Amino acid sequence: MKPASHHVTRCRRCTAPIVWCLTSANGRRQPVNAAPDEEGNVAVSSGADGVLYVRTVTAARPDIRPGEWRAMPHHATCTSPPPRRSSAPTPRAVRGVRPVPWQR
Incomplete structure (x- = not known):
């Protein structure tokens, strides 16, 4: 099964055809390749509301249901891909020197 043509968009970076889906675990958006792939590790289905939903294919649930x-x-x-973000904190910029010490 392939997604409907109105769901297919293009990746901004590589211009490959993708579809945006909501994850069934937490409802976050996830880009998925529009073409079905037997080596893929997610199952995509269309909900009753017309939105595409995606779930991970795991060892506990490896089967693909009808409609997925x-x-x-x-x-x-x-x-x-976008550049990776460094997990190291950036050094803080020094903006100036306080001319006098703190007074109490």
């Missing part, structure tokens, strides 16, 4: 298709998260295949 297997796909790959776009973050795993994007050819131009």
Whole structure:
């Protein structure tokens, strides 16, 4: 099964066709490749409200239900991913020197 054409958009960085889905675990948005992929680790389904939902295919639930298709998260295949953020804190800029010491 493939997504409806009105769900398909393009990635801003690599221009690959993607669909935006809501995760079934916490309702956050996740980009998924629009083309079905047998090697993918997520299952995408269309809800009754017309929104696409995605869930992770795990060892506990490896089967694909009727109405779902297997796909790959776009973050795993994007050819131009965003730059990684460093977890190290940035040094604080010194703006000036206090001319006199603190007084009590």
